[in-house]
Amino acid sequence: MTNPTPAGRPAAGQDDRPGQAARPRAPAQHGTLITVAPTGAESLKSAVPALPVTLDELVTTAKECQAAGAAVIHVHIRDDRAQPTLDLARLTDTVAALRESTDLIVQLSTGGAVTDGFASRLAVLDAAPDACSLTCGTVNFGDEVFSNPWPFIRDLYARTKELGVVPEFELFDLGHVATLHRLLGDLGAPHGGHVHCDLVMGVPGGMPGNAATLVQAVSALPPGATWSATGIGRTTLPVMFAALSAGGHLRVGMEDTVSFARGRPVTSNAELVERAAALAELAQRPPMRPDEARTLLGVSGRR
Ligand code: KMH
Ligand code: ZN
Numbered sequence: 424m425t426n427p428t429p430a431g432r433p434a435a436g437q438d439d440r441p442g443q444a445a446r447p448r449a450p451a452q453h454g455t456l457i458t459v460a461p462t463g464a465e466s467l468k469s470a471v472p473a474l475p476v477t478l479d480e481l482v483t484t485a486k487e488c489q490a491a492g493a494a495v496i497h498v499h500i501r502d503d504r505a506q507p508t509l510d511l512a513r514l515t516d517t518v519a520a521l522r523e524s525t526d527l528i529v530q531l532s533t534g535g536a537v538t539d540g541f542a543s544r545l546a547v548l549d550a551a552p553d554a555c556s557l558t559c560g561t562v563n564f565g566d567e568v569f570s571n572p573w574p575f576i577r578d579l580y581a582r583t584k585e586l587g588v589v590p591e592f593e594l595f596d597l598g599h600v601a602t603l604h605r606l607l608g609d610l611g612a613p614h615g616g617h618v619h620c621d622l623v624m625g626v627p628g629g630m631p632g633n634a635a636t637l638v639q640a641v642s643a644l645p646p647g648a649t650w651s652a653t654g655i656g657r658t659t660l661p662v663m664f665a666a667l668s669a670g671g672h673l674r675v676g677m678e679d680t681v682s683f684a685r686g687r688p689v690t691s692n693a694e695l696v697e698r699a700a701a702l703a704e705l706a707q708r709p710p711m712r713p714d715e716a717r718t719l720l721g722v723s724g725r726r
Contacts, residue, residue: 455703456672463678464536492700492710514550559599563628595629615721625658632658634665
């Protein structure tokens with residue numbers, strides 16, 4: 424039997440119920456960070472009418488999702504024709520509007536659409552978001568290629584540090600985990616000091632969205648890193664259950680799935696957040712508030 428602590432209580436990780444021999448117990452539970460990715464760059468508004476594409480639609484969605492339990496919003500924006508854009512003025516206005524109307528951590532996508540060039544993806548940071556996505560490698564993306572060569576990854580990461588933007592490392596494949604280690608080894612810790620990753624699983628061409636792959640990817644992450652996971656399309660639910668059981672956080676939203684169940688389209692991002700929040704509650708890891716998420720991720724107060 425392990426020695427008791429000075430206060431006479433069993434050491435952390437042991438069962439302290441009266442009459443119980445010391446034995447391992449589950450790690451301390453923590454809340455669940457829920458990120459909503461409401462729009463993405465791939466779905467067409469004409470095919471998915473519930474997709475938020477205008478600033479008004481995005482702000483309304485953000486408010487609903489915060490009320491449902493989201494703490495972070497991962498943002499792609501659209502132009503007047505509902506096409507993906509990285510227009511800097513629009514991005515800046517979007518950051519301002521989301522800050523005005525919600526407490527959510529505003530994370531801009533630097534991935535954009537597969538057709539976006541590196542210069543405009545780097546310039547996203549000039550819109551001064553709280554946080555940004557940073558994909559750690561190239562991946563086949565359906566019939567396309569989502570291009571993230573090492574020099575671009577390095578430049579983007581260096582720029583996040585210069586501008587004080589907290590990166591979330593997007594990992595679409597196991598090789599991306601290796602690149603994350605290389606990046607941290609070469610350039611050091613991110614702004615905010617904490618490494619948070621998002622496993623994007625089930626993209627055709629990336630790692631599959633299942634529990635075995637999730638466990639393998641998580642076991643390769645840097646020590647101390649936290650992580651979310653999202654499964655694209657029909658891998659949404661298996662990945663969500665696997666992430667919760669493995670102690671991870673959740674990303675949901677219409678960027679990743681437009682079906683709520685077989686044959687039943689998603690009607691709003693909020694219903695995806697509500698479902699994630701309900702499962703998190705069931706797992707006794709309730710949704711984190713935005714201020715708790717700021718502390719976890721090292722995102723400082725509003726600039
Ligand atoms: N739209 C994808 C090509 C990100 O936001 O950083 C890339 C993507 C990743 O969605
Ligand atoms: Zn995205």
